[in-house]
Amino acid sequence: MSAAELSIRGLRVGIAHRHGVDEIVRGVDLEVASGEKLGVVGESGSGKTLTMLSVLQLLPSPLAVLGGQVLLDGEDLMHADERRLRAVRGGEVAMVYQDPMSSLNPLLRVGTQIVEALRAHGVPVEAARARTREVLGQVGLPQPERIESSFPHELSGGMLQRVMIAMALSTSPKVLIADEPTTALDVTIQQQILDLVSALQAETSMAVIWVTHDLGVVARLVDRVAVMYAGRVVEQAPTRKLFARPTHPYTAALLASLPGPEIGHRKPLHQIGGTPPDPAHLSPGCPFRARCPYAIGRCAVEEPGLIDRGSGSVAACWREPELWES
Numbered sequence: 001m002s003a004a005e006l007s008i009r010g011l012r013v014g015i016a017h018r019h020g021v022d023e024i025v026r027g028v029d030l031e032v033a034s035g036e037k038l039g040v041v042g043e044s045g046s047g048k049t050l051t052m053l054s055v056l057q058l059l060p061s062p063l064a065v066l067g068g069q070v071l072l073d074g075e076d077l078m079h080a081d082e083r084r085l086r087a088v089r090g091g092e093v094a095m096v097y098q099d100p101m102s103s104l105n106p107l108l109r110v111g112t113q114i115v116e117a118l119r120a121h122g123v124p125v126e127a128a129r130a131r132t133r134e135v136l137g138q139v140g141l142p143q144p145e146r147i148e149s150s151f152p153h154e155l156s157g158g159m160l161q162r163v164m165i166a167m168a169l170s171t172s173p174k175v176l177i178a179d180e181p182t183t184a185l186d187v188t189i190q191q192q193i194l195d196l197v198s199a200l201q202a203e204t205s206m207a208v209i210w211v212t213h214d215l216g217v218v219a220r221l222v223d224r225v226a227v228m229y230a231g232r233v234v235e236q237a238p239t240r241k242l243f244a245r246p247t248h249p250y251t252a253a254l255l256a257s258l259p260g261p262e263i264g265h266r267k268p269l270h271q272i273g274g275t276p277p278d279p280a281h282l283s284p285g286c287p288f289r290a291r292c293p294y295a296i297g298r299c300a301v302e303e304p305g306l307i308d309r310g311s312g313s314v315a316a317c318w319r320e321p322e323l324w325e326s
């Protein structure tokens with residue numbers, strides 16, 4: 001892999017209260033290179049959004065970064081001043097949030113909002129207008145002039161997602177982080193939007209982090225997948241490898257719960273029973289053990305760190321996949 005465009009190292013996020021600090025994101029390492037697409041997958045509450053918000057120091061109080069580094073092309077963003085961060089946000093690093101309606105002003109026309117965002121990054125007004133029309137066309141919206149003069153409530157969910165992607169792309173970011181931009185939409189639309197971003201990425205070599213609940217959505221379209229569970233990355237691997245031979249039981253369970261031919265040869269786990277633990281209140285040992293069909297004694301005592309599984313994959317599990325059933 002070429003040098004990382006964005007690198008998150010040992011990130012810890014927590015929430016302070018009277019009796020101490022609850023750690024919710026518990027040492028996350030992720031990186032994405034220029035031109036690469038990384039999928040970040042995990043159940044609700046696994047810490048995906050908090051990790052991404054930390055990149056731009058946008059955590060809502062009382063949440064706070066407890067430790068770790070965020071490097072953008074080698075520059076440590078954790079120590080950047082507010083002025084520099086404002087330039088990075090929506091400039092070099094663009095983020096598309098979970099809920100488009102929360103990021104758009106309902107009272108302003110869509111075009112005005114994109115123009116304003118560009119102007120905030122120093123683009124002169126005429127150039128901002130031209131760029132707005134250009135990006136609205138690039139994201140496959142029919143009649144960009146009409147969309148430009150629409151208010152958000154006049155557009156469908158799928159159209160709003162495309163508007164959000166257009167706004168994110170308008171400043172030609174080095175890194176695009178899309179935090180589950182399509183949760184409320186059906187899987188076909190999710191894949192269309194990711195397809196679109198892939199096509200645009202081929203021209204710009206931007207790095208993309210695509211955050212989702214749904215492993216199926218990213219299967220075809222990302223280069224690598226990081227699976228998060230209870231505030232940590234529990235497996236990271238090249239996409240093809242992860243689908244062909246998962247090395248963490250949680251990934252195996254996620255794959256088995258997907259429809260599709262990729263899993264036909266694998267012994268199904270059918271579904272993942274139980275619920276994920278609250279990362280702030282974990283008992284000792286592996287956080288997945290209450291749901292893991294392969295747990296052994298050691299799993300209740302010691303939490304595994306990421307272990308090299310070869311071919312670019314790592315997994316936080318004490319057991320080699322060959323031994324799962326024994």
Ligand SMILES: Nc1ncnc2c1ncn2[C@@H]1O[C@H](COP(=O)(O)OP(=O)(O)OP(=O)(O)O)[C@@H](O)[C@H]1O
Binds near residue numbers: 015
């Ligand atoms: N503002 C907050 N105050 C306290 N706890 C929070 C806050 N925001 C998130 N959390 C907790 O942090 C954990 C991780 O949240 P996060 O939003 O990162 O999860 P996620 O993986 O993005 O989930 P989802 O898939 O539902 O978006 C959750 O257990 C959540 O309850």
Ligand code: SF4
Binds near residue numbers: 249286289293
């Ligand atoms: S460490 Fe143990 S409990 Fe955790 S996933 Fe591996 S086998 Fe299961």
Ligand SMILES: [Mg+2]
Binds near residue numbers: 050
């Ligand atoms: Mg989230």
